[in-house]
Amino acid sequence: MGRKLLLEHINVPGINTLEVYRQKGGYAAMEKALKTLTPDEVVEEVKKSGLRGRGGAGFPTGMKWSFLAKPEGVPRYLVCNADESEPGTFKDRYLMTHIPHLLIEGMIIASFALGAKTSYIYVRGEMMPQIRILERAIAEAKNAGFLGKNILGTGYDLELYVQPGGGAYICGEETALIESLEGKRGNPRIKPPFPAIAGLYGCPTVVNNVESIAATVPIIRDGGDEYAKIGVGRSTGTKLISAGGNLAKPGVYEVELGVPVEEFIYSDEYCGGIANGKRLKAVVAGGSSVPILPANLILKTIEGNARVMSYEGLSEGGFVSGTMMGSGGFIAFDEDQCIVRNTWNFTRFYHHESCGQCSPCREGTGWMEKVLHRLEMGHGKMSDMDLLVDVSKKIEGNTICPLGDAAAWPVASAIRHFRDEFEWHVTNGAEAVSRNYGLAHYADPLPKPEAAV
Amino acid sequence: MLKVEDTQTPVEFSAALLEQFADFVSRYPEGKQKSALLPMLHAVQAEHGWLSSKAMDKVAEYLKIEPIEVYEVATFYTMYFLRPQGKYVLEVCRTGPCCLVGAEKIMDHIEQTLGVKEGEVTADGLFSWRGVECLAACGFGPVLQIGPEYTFYENLTPESVDQLISDLTAKANN
Numbered sequence: 001m002g003r004k005l006l007l008e009h010i011n012v013p014g015i016n017t018l019e020v021y022r023q024k025g026g027y028a029a030m031e032k033a034l035k036t037l038t039p040d041e042v043v044e045e046v047k048k049s050g051l052r053g054r055g056g057a058g059f060p061t062g063m064k065w066s067f068l069a070k071p072e073g074v075p076r077y078l079v080c081n082a083d084e085s086e087p088g089t090f091k092d093r094y095l096m097t098h099i100p101h102l103l104i105e106g107m108i109i110a111s112f113a114l115g116a117k118t119s120y121i122y123v124r125g126e127m128m129p130q131i132r133i134l135e136r137a138i139a140e141a142k143n144a145g146f147l148g149k150n151i152l153g154t155g156y157d158l159e160l161y162v163q164p165g166g167g168a169y170i171c172g173e174e175t176a177l178i179e180s181l182e183g184k185r186g187n188p189r190i191k192p193p194f195p196a197i198a199g200l201y202g203c204p205t206v207v208n209n210v211e212s213i214a215a216t217v218p219i220i221r222d223g224g225d226e227y228a229k230i231g232v233g234r235s236t237g238t239k240l241i242s243a244g245g246n247l248a249k250p251g252v253y254e255v256e257l258g259v260p261v262e263e264f265i266y267s268d269e270y271c272g273g274i275a276n277g278k279r280l281k282a283v284v285a286g287g288s289s290v291p292i293l294p295a296n297l298i299l300k301t302i303e304g305n306a307r308v309m310s311y312e313g314l315s316e317g318g319f320v321s322g323t324m325m326g327s328g329g330f331i332a333f334d335e336d337q338c339i340v341r342n343t344w345n346f347t348r349f350y351h352h353e354s355c356g357q358c359s360p361c362r363e364g365t366g367w368m369e370k371v372l373h374r375l376e377m378g379h380g381k382m383s384d385m386d387l388l389v390d391v392s393k394k395i396e397g398n399t400i401c402p403l404g405d406a407a408a409w410p411v412a413s414a415i416r417h418f419r420d421e422f423e424w425h426v427t428n429g430a431e432a433v434s435r436n437y438g439l440a441h442y443a444d445p446l447p448k449p450e451a452a453v
Numbered sequence: 454m455l456k457v458e459d460t461q462t463p464v465e466f467s468a469a470l471l472e473q474f475a476d477f478v479s480r481y482p483e484g485k486q487k488s489a490l491l492p493m494l495h496a497v498q499a500e501h502g503w504l505s506s507k508a509m510d511k512v513a514e515y516l517k518i519e520p521i522e523v524y525e526v527a528t529f530y531t532m533y534f535l536r537p538q539g540k541y542v543l544e545v546c547r548t549g550p551c552c553l554v555g556a557e558k559i560m561d562h563i564e565q566t567l568g569v570k571e572g573e574v575t576a577d578g579l580f581s582w583r584g585v586e587c588l589a590a591c592g593f594g595p596v597l598q599i600g601p602e603y604t605f606y607e608n609l610t611p612e613s614v615d616q617l618i619s620d621l622t623a624k625a626n627n
Contacts, residue, residue, distance in 0.1 A: 075482070087548045087587040118482075125495060125532045126588055128603035161480045166491050166530025169586065183490035183522075185529040201485055244550045244591030251592045288549060288587075329591065331550050345549045349586050355529075 002256040002269075003230060005218040005238050006211070010098050016133065018140040021101040027146060029221040030108045034154045037220075042113035046216060048224030050236035055081055055172070055209030056287065056327040057402075058311050061216075067196040068114055069204040077205040078111045078119040080213050081177055085124055085169040086287035087349060088329025091240035092210040094252040096123070096130040100137035104160065106213035108146060109220055111158050114206055118159045121210075122177050125164040134162045169353035173401045174207035175199075176355065187357045188401035209327075211240055232258030235310035239328055246334035248272035257310040261285075262299050264309055265332065278334040281439050282418075285314050286326020288346050289406030291413030292339070293323050294442035302446065319413065335439035339421050340432075343414040344372035350407035361404040364395040368411055375422060378429030385415050385422050418442070464507040470500055474515060486516050490526055494533055499601035503534035531585065532600075539574045539581035541621050544598050545609075547584035550591035555609075559595045560584055562611045566618060579625050580618070 014020035021027070033042050047062030068076060080103070084092040096103060103121070111119045123131050138160055141147045149157050163181055165171050171180045175189035178200050199205020215237060219227045228236045235257040241264070244250045249272040255264060264270045265280065274280050283298040284290060301307050302321040307314070311325045333342070351365035368391050374380050392408035399405075415422060421440065425432040466474075473496045477489035490512070497508050504527050506520075513520040527533045534542075545551075545560050560571075563582050567575050574581045590596045593607035597614075599621075606617060 084589045085587060088550050088591050090589045090591050090593075093589050124589070125491070125530070126585075126598060126603055128495075128601075129605065163480075163488075164492055164495055166494070166526070167532035167585075168530050180491065181488060182485070183487035183516075183526065185525055201482065242592060244594065245553045284549075329550075331553070331591065333553065337553060342549050342552070345547075345552055349548050352586055 002254070002259065003238065004254050005227075005230075006095065006102065006214050006240060007099075007252070007254045015099055016097075016101075016137070018101060018137070018144060021099070025221075026101055027105055027141075027144075029217045030105045030146065031152060033109045033112055033220050034152055034156055039113045039115055042109060042216075042220065045224035046113070046219055049215075049219040049227035050224075050231075050234065051212065051215050051219060051227070052235070052311060053209060054211035054215065054239065054328070056086065056289070058325060061208060061212050064196070064208070065110075065114060065206060067194070068206055069197050070115065071204070075118065075201075075203050076114055076116050077200045077203055078107065078114050078116040079174075079177065079181065079200060079205060079207045080107060080119070080121040080210060081172060081174065081207050082121050082123040082127070082130075082210045083165050083172040083177060084127075084210070084327075085172050085353075086289065086327045086329055087346065088242060088244055088284060088287045088331040089327045090242045090244070091252045091328060093127060093130060094242075095210060095214060095240070096127070096134060100130075100133050101141070102214045102217055103134070103210055104137050104141050104146075106216045107160055108141075108151070108158060109216045110206075110208065110213050111160075112156055113216075116206075117157050118161070120161050120163050120181060120200075122163045122165060122171070122181055124171075125166050128164070131162050131164055138162070168355075169349075170355045170401070170403060173403065176401065177207060178205065185355070187355050188403075190400055230256050232308065232310050233312055235312060235325075239309070239325070241309070241328045241330050243271050243330045243332070245330075245332040246275045246278065246337070247332050248275050255309055258313070259309050260306045261309055261313075262306060264330075265299075271332070274332065274334050276334075278336065279439055279443060280332060281335045281337060281442050282333040282339060284323075284329070284331040284333075284410075285309075286324045287329035288331070288349065289402075289409055290324040290326040291319055291322075291409050292343075292417065293321075293413075294417050296443055296446050297321055297417070298323075300446060304446065304448065319409070320416075323413075336436055338376075338436045339414055339418040340372065340376050340425050343411055344369065344376045346410045347372050347407065350403065354403060354407070358399040358401075358404065360395045360398040361407060364391050364404075365407045367391055368407070372411070375425050376432075378425065378431075378433045380422075380426045380429070382423065382426050384426070385419060388412075389415055462505065462507060464501070464505060464511055466497070466511060467500060470496055478516075487518055487522070490516060490518075490523065491530070494523075494527060495601075498533060502540075503537050537574070540579050540625060541581075541599050543580065543582040544585045544588075544600075545582065546586070546588045546590070546594065546596050548587035550587070551594035551596060554594045556595040559597070559609050559611070559614060562614055566615065579622060 171186040176186040396408040
C-alpha cells in the first residue's frame with residue numbers, strides 16, 4: 001500500500017466539514033506555520049520537500065515562491081489555479097468536492113509564506129457545486145478564526161475568495177487566468193514580465209495548482225525532508241492520478257511517485273486492469289496534451305526496463321519513445337479504440353479552445369482538425385500525415401503560451417507511433433468508417449535494443 | 454461579430470441580484486471592480502436564462518465600464534448564452550475520454566429523444582442540448598451538466614438519460 005498524504009481521510013464521513021477535518025488533525029499544519037515558523041522558513045520547507053508544480057509544468061514550487069518580488073507598500077497575491085480543464089484530468093474536482101478544507105488550509109499556509117493578505121481560488125465556472133462547497137468551507141474557517149483579521153492571534157490577516165471562470169481551457173494558463181480574474185478575455189500575456197513581478201493588478205503574484213497548494217499541508221506538518229523521502233529521485237512525494245478511459249476501476253488515485261505503470265494499470269490497488277477484459281492499446285499518461293504512447297512503450301522503456309510513474313520515468317526516451325507526467329490525467333485506450341478518431345477529437349478540442357491571439361495556433365489547430373477529420377472519414381491522402389507533422393511543427397514553439405505546443409504534441413506523437421493506422425485509414429477509406437484498426441502490433445514486445453557498436 | 458437576439462426589451466435586475474453584485478464587487482481592491490464581471494454575468498444568466506444585449510449594457514453601467522468590455526467577455530467564454538435557451542440545457546461532454554466510453558452515442562440518443570438538433574430549443578421550450586468540451590469528470594463518463602446550478606449526471610446510459618428527461622419534464626409541469 002502506498003502512503004496517502006492528501007487522500008488519507010477522503011472516505012471519512014463528514015470530512016468535508018471543519019469539525020471532522022480538525023478531528024483528523026486538520027489545520028494543525030496551518031497553526032504550526034503561523035505560530036512557529038517565519039514566512040521564509042515555510043518557503044524553505046517547501047523547497048526542501050522538492051515539491052514540483054502539480055498542474056502540468058512540474059516547476060519546483062518552492063523556487064517559484066522564492067522568485068516573488070517583494071517591493072515595499074505593494075500588495076502581493078496568491079491565486080489558486082482550480083481551472084482544471086485538461087482532458088483526462090479530474091483530480092482537483094475530486095479533492096475540492098470531498099476534502100475542501102485541505103485546500104483552504106494550504107491556501108492559508110501558502111498565503112502566509114508569500115505575505116499575501118488577499119488570495120483567490122479561481123475555479124472553472126462549470127464547477128458551481130464545488131464553488132458552493134468551497135464557499136461554505138471558507139465561511140466555516142472564518143468562523144473558527146482561521147481566516148480574516150489577526151488569525152489565531154498571530155497578527156496575520158487573510159481574506160480568501162472564490163472566483164468562477166466562464167468556460168475556457170486557456171484560463172488554466174497562469175497569465176490568461178490572471179486576465180480572466182481581472183474581468184477580461186483569457187488571452188495569455190507576453191512574458192516577461194512574469195507574474196512573480198507583475199501579475200494580478202500589476203502586483204507580484206504566485207499562481208499554483210490546487211494539488212500543489214494542498215501538498216504544502218503534509219509538507220509543513222511532517223517537514224520538507226520527510227516529504228522528500230517519498231518518491232524517487234527528483235520526483236518527490238505523492239501525486240494524484242486521474243485514471244479514465246477504458247479502465248476497470250477509473251477514478252482518482254494517490255500514488256507514491258515511482259510506482260510502475262504496469263502496477264498502476266493492472267493491480268487491484270489501482271485501476272484493476274482494462275475494462276471488460278480487453279487488451280490495452282495505448283495510453284495518454286498526463287492529460288491530452290502529452291504524447292500518446294502505444295501499450296508496449298508505456299509499460300516498458302525502449303531499454304526494456306519497467307516504466308515508472310514519475311516526472312523522469314514518464315519522460316524517459318524524450319519525445320521519441322517517452323511522454324510526460326503533465327497533470328496526471330491518465331487515459332487508457334482499449335483495443336477497440338481508433339487513434340485517428342481520438343486525435344481528431346483532441347485537435348477539435350484545441351481548435352475550439354485556442355484563444356485566437358497567435359495565428360500559428362488559431363489557424364494551425366483548425367487546419368489540423370480539418371485534415372484529421374477527412375482522414376477519419378476515409379477521404380484522406382497519403383501525404384496528409386507529413387502535412388500534419390509539418391503544421392504541428394509550425395505551431396510548436398511559435399505561440400505566446402503553451403497551448404500551441406499542447407495542440408501540436410498529440411498529433412505529432414500519434415503519427416510517430418501509429419503511422420500505419422493512419423495509412424490504413426487512407427488505403428482502406430471505406431472500411432475505416434465502419435470498423436477500427438484494432439490492436440495490431442501496438443502491444444507486441446519491443447525489439448531488444450541493439451548493442452552499441 | 455456579436456450576434457445577440459432581442460436588443461430592445463428593457464431589462465430589470467431583481468433586488469437579490471443587485472445584492473449579489475455588491476457582494477462580488479466587495480471582493481476586489483478599490484477601482485478593480487471589473488473583476489466582478491464574470492461572476493456577475495453568471496448571476497444574470499442564472500436569473501434570466503441568457504444574456505441579452507440590454508442586460509449586458511446594464512452590467513456595464515453597474516461596473517462603470519464600456520459595454521464592449523462586457524460583450525468581448527460574454528462572447529469569449531463558452532458558458533454564456535447569447536440567445537434564449539430551453540429551460541434545461543443539457544450540456545454533454547464530447548471530449549476524448551468521454552468518447553472512449555460512449556459520449557457520442559449519448560448525444561445521438563438525446564438528439565433523437567428531444568427531436569431537436571444541437572443548439573435548438575424543443576417546441577415546449579423545456580429543453581436544449583449541446584456538446585461541450587471536457588468537464589473534468591473523465592473517470593465517470595459519459596457525463597452531462599445542467600445549469601444554472603450545474604448539477605452533474607455521471608456514467609450516463611440511454612436509459613438514465615430517458616429517466617432524467619422525464620423527471621425534468623415532470624418537474625417543469627408541476
